Amino acid sequence: MSFKHLAVAGTIALSGCAGLTTDSPSVAANATNDGFRYYDTSPFLLITNDAKGGLVSKILYLPDSTKLRTIKPYSFAAKNEATLTFDKGTLVQAKSVVDETIVPTAIVSALEKVATARIKAANGGQDGIPSPYLFRIYGDDAGNWKLNGGQALDGTTPIRIRYTAN
Amino acid sequence: MAKIPTLLLVAACVSGCVSVVDVKKLAPKDKATGITYYLPQVFLVVSPARDGTTTVEPVYLPDPAHRYSVSAYSVLGNYTIDVKRTQEGFLDTVTFNSDSTGTAKQLLASGADYRAAEIESGAASAKDKAAEDKAAADKAAADLAAAAKAEADAALAVQVAQSRLDYLNSLAGTVAAPDTLRDQIAGAGLALREAQVRHGAALLAQGATADRYKSANAPGSKGLQAPEPVFLKVSMTEDSVALTRAFEQSNRDTWKIPVEAKDPVMFEVLPREVVMRPAARTGALSATVRSTVPVVGYLLTSMNQDGVEAPLAKSRHPVTGLQSDRTSVQIDLPKDTSAGNYTLDYTFYYMEGDAQKGAQVTIAVKVEK
Numbered sequence A: 001m002s003f004k005h006l007a008v009a010g011t012i013a014l015s016g017c018a019g020l021t022t023d024s025p026s027v028a029a030n031a032t033n034d035g036f037r038y039y040d041t042s043p044f045l046l047i048t049n050d051a052k053g054g055l056v057s058k059i060l061y062l063p064d065s066t067k068l069r070t071i072k073p074y075s076f077a078a079k080n081e082a083t084l085t086f087d088k089g090t091l092v093q094a095k096s097v098v099d100e101t102i103v104p105t106a107i108v109s110a111l112e113k114v115a116t117a118r119i120k121a122a123n124g125g126q127d128g129i130p131s132p133y134l135f136r137i138y139g140d141d142a143g144n145w146k147l148n149g150g151q152a153l154d155g156t157t158p159i160r161i162r163y164t165a166n
Numbered sequence B: 001m002a003k004i005p006t007l008l009l010v011a012a013c014v015s016g017c018v019s020v021v022d023v024k025k026l027a028p029k030d031k032a033t034g035i036t037y038y039l040p041q042v043f044l045v046v047s048p049a050r051d052g053t054t055t056v057e058p059v060y061l062p063d064p065a066h067r068y069s070v071s072a073y074s075v076l077g078n079y080t081i082d083v084k085r086t087q088e089g090f091l092d093t094v095t096f097n098s099d100s101t102g103t104a105k106q107l108l109a110s111g112a113d114y115r116a117a118e119i120e121s122g123a124a125s126a127k128d129k130a131a132e133d134k135a136a137a138d139k140a141a142a143d144l145a146a147a148a149k150a151e152a153d154a155a156l157a158v159q160v161a162q163s164r165l166d167y168l169n170s171l172a173g174t175v176a177a178p179d180t181l182r183d184q185i186a187g188a189g190l191a192l193r194e195a196q197v198r199h200g201a202a203l204l205a206q207g208a209t210a211d212r213y214k215s216a217n218a219p220g221s222k223g224l225q226a227p228e229p230v231f232l233k234v235s236m237t238e239d240s241v242a243l244t245r246a247f248e249q250s251n252r253d254t255w256k257i258p259v260e261a262k263d264p265v266m267f268e269v270l271p272r273e274v275v276m277r278p279a280a281r282t283g284a285l286s287a288t289v290r291s292t293v294p295v296v297g298y299l300l301t302s303m304n305q306d307g308v309e310a311p312l313a314k315s316r317h318p319v320t321g322l323q324s325d326r327t328s329v330q331i332d333l334p335k336d337t338s339a340g341n342y343t344l345d346y347t348f349y350y351m352e353g354d355a356q357k358g359a360q361v362t363i364a365v366k367v368e369k
Helices: A003-015 A096-100 A105-122 B003-015 B105-171 B181-217
Strands: A017-023 A036-049 A055-076 A081-087 A133-139 A145-151 B018-026 B035-048 B054-075 B080-085 B091-097 B225-227 B230-237 B240-245 B251-253 B267-270 B274-276 B286-291 B295-305 B319-322 B328-332 B340-352 B355-367
Touching: A036 A081, A036 A145, A036 B018, A036 B035, A036 B054, A036 B091, A055 A081, A055 B035, A055 B054, A055 B091, A055 B230, A133 B240, B035 B080, B054 B080, B105 B181, B181 B267, B181 B355, B267 B355, B286 B340, B286 B355, B295 B319
Parallel strands: A145 B240, B274 B355
Antiparallel strands: A017 A055, A036 A055, A036 A133, A055 B018, A081 B091, A133 A145, B018 B054, B035 B054, B035 B230, B080 B091, B225 B251, B230 B240, B267 B286, B286 B328, B295 B340, B319 B328, B340 B355
């Protein structure tokens, strides 16, 4: 080994490498992955009643169990100072800002109108409080925003929530 | 080509430091090693109120199907890893420093801190609840004791009044009877009646107090149960979401804040011994009824003279007037009322909440010649 080769090796040793690796493992691959698991968030539309014949809606960003992710700090011959911050199973860093802009406000408003109209048409005339509705908000490959989900069910029957001890 | 691996090997040997974090997925029956954490399972908790409104909140519970353990190691070097979890067992922060002087004991410290926090939190919560329970029990005991004492005092007053009346009656027809015996007997009768009314009110108040605590805390009472919140499990697929009931909605015992006992409604006739002497033209021509609540109206329902119902002719009517304090009612008999023992039956009206209530009051009046 020449002096030139030793110099290159020394340079590598001094610079080293360190950082974070990320992955989106499948269910099968998750068993062998060795990073910190977390979920990405997705937007959902929650619709409840106000006991006055109206409906109330709000957007929830929930940990999406179909979006399992991993992140792992590593260090090889170098310093690595990494801080990962999580909140309810989601990686907070660099996610909160992105999440807020996933669904444009105008689209949210339009989707709310579609969902509440659908619920009003189906509701009425039953005892007990109608259970809430939860819809996943997602975009298809053509760039269209859609809602998919519905009311809480027991089998195929919508759940009614008792509010008295009858 | 063989030169590059050689260079890397040399580089590794020169630096002498490889730090690795390892996170393993644990099967449900796997024994935990290192720091464990969970990914969350999302539920919606729907809490119904009696007015038909609901509060819907997402809650995050540890998902036993997603349990992981964290470990780390370093070859020929130092590192620090600090794993903080939330109370639910989720990851909070992970700080990884591969070039500090810390050691793996940080892992143990994190776990110990977490358990200590859990214990302290649980102890504080139990202490607060015990203090609340004791305060509520003390208040109930004090209220019940006060109601019992008021009833006992009123019962004693009845006994005293009854004894006095019995004694005066026993003097009738004897040489020891004073000239004013009839007046004294009439006065004692009124005093006895007043004591009986007070005792009745005390009994009612005591019963109401006892019922209030009995009903407010009785387990299994249908009226004191409420449906528990509903847990809806959020099950996600890539393009949809479904809510399913996680638990059956059962009824649970509940409790309501006791309503403070109100002062009993009382009507008192003053003076106790209403003796009218029209001829004397004194201030004793009238009687006053005092109430513990504002009076909104009154009605003379009947009048008896010496045990015989007297016609309620306008000319013979007592003049009744509600005073400005609205708790006093002045009753005046006409000056030419003939002598005799009169009984005036009144109904006085007052408000209890939005409802109008009536109280029957009998006034005995002796008009002397």
